Amino acid sequence: MRVSHLSFNIIYKQMKTVVRNYKDEYYPPIPTKSTKFWRVSFIYQFYKFLKLNFKIMRIVVKGHS
């Protein structure tokens, strides 16, 4: 369906603008595309898997006598 320039303007004006700031959810840091990529990158996460397991084991070993 072809939307004319006039009808596009009407639809656009009817869309409610959402102002996101001044809400709690607006302020925390949000991950970038790159961060999201590295979070599920297989090789990088395999390295993290080993590193985090090492950190956990260190806590386990040191934790109790």
Place this chain on the structure above:
Amino acid sequence: MARVIVLGAGISGHTAASFLKKILGKKHEVIVISPNSYYQWVPSNIWVGVGKMSIDQVRFKLDKIYKKWKIDYKQAKAISINPEGNQDISKPFVSIQYVAGEKAGTLENVEYDYLVNATGPKLNFEATEGLGPDKNTVSVCSYDHASHAYTEFKKSVELMKQGKKQKFLIGTGHAMATCQGAAFEYALNIAYEIKKLKLSHLAEITWISNEYELGDFGMSGAFVKRGGYVMSTKIFTESIFAENNVNWIKRAGVYKVEPNKVYYETLAGEYKTVDFDFAMLIPGFAGQGIKAYDKTNQDITSKLFAANGFMLVDADYTPKDFEDWSIDDWPENYQSSAYNNIFAPGIAFAPPHSISKPTKSTNGTAIFPAPPRTGMPSGVTGKIVAQNIAHIIKSGKHEFKHTASMGRMGAACIISAGYSMTRGLGATMTVSPIVPDWEKYPQWGRDVNATVGEIGLAGHWIKLFLHYMFIHKAKGYPFWWLLPE
């Protein structure tokens, strides 16, 4: 021959029983008394709650394992403890009532030389009007609750598929509830599943919690190194929620639930409501309500147990201001303060105080999280209690070779944020120590080099790996004793 009774077959009780039998061997008797016929790996209940694991993947029958280990297992609940015996029985004993099989309903007195009370928490749904799987909300605290939660979740998904908006409310269902971590996990898994179904535009997910700030988790929050900064878990948690379009209500004490409506009081003293279509709210915890009697049958419950039903142990219970709390207040060997042959590891012991700062609303209502005790400290304390009792029995010396204070030990908590081997996410959190030590670490309360907060696919792999590792250990498969708690 000494007889050791273990009450409870959860993470702490099962660990204690397995090590007691391994160390003591055939010469001594170990008896496990639990009303449950299954062992359950509680941390994986989250995945049952979103249909990613079946009930049978997170539980197994106890009787087979105990038969193999030559542990006497009685499917019964403990009614009372007589630490001095009574006028007819000279030895200490526990009164139990069988809950299944031919003996169901039968009462029995079981004598002991040493008693391990690892009964865990009672899920105190009654403390909040209208809360619980039998009423207006769901829970993921046990495998059957989690399975029920999944059934209800599927109903909401079906409605969203029909184009109807759904409001999800997840968090704590009592002003002093704990286990925010489990609720946090469930909120993220719900968000992940909804996103995967491309229904996020029809879902409004809200987190409700008694925490002063998000990321408190009942352990006063933590500080982690991230991106060149040392930052609070408040930022970490808010960031994950914001990314997943989860709104939040904090400093809220839920006191009543009606169908589709939750009533809560805020620290500011306001009384508010929030609507929901699906609500998973964690109840408050209490002790199991076991009574205690002395030799003359006088009630000495208050001598053994705190008012909330948890057992009094080697902690410093002197009332103190928040600023005066110390890691030395926390127990090290979990021996009863009243009787030296009774121990209470895991969740059964009474903490000396909370870890989060106690806060009251302007109406005087206490609204803050109780201290959490996750799987790791439960397993560790169960093990050291077993090692100490075995040492006392074998050597005849009443000394503690092993200690495990929450003020000295660290803990790892792996928070699932989506189940998938290639696209899944998990937040790996470690803290050391669990209870902040402001004397040793004056700036952050904990060792920031040992404290981690990371989110990624590796976290999911770790949680899944731990699931299989701990099931392997609990089933007593080869070299189970080499696996850490």
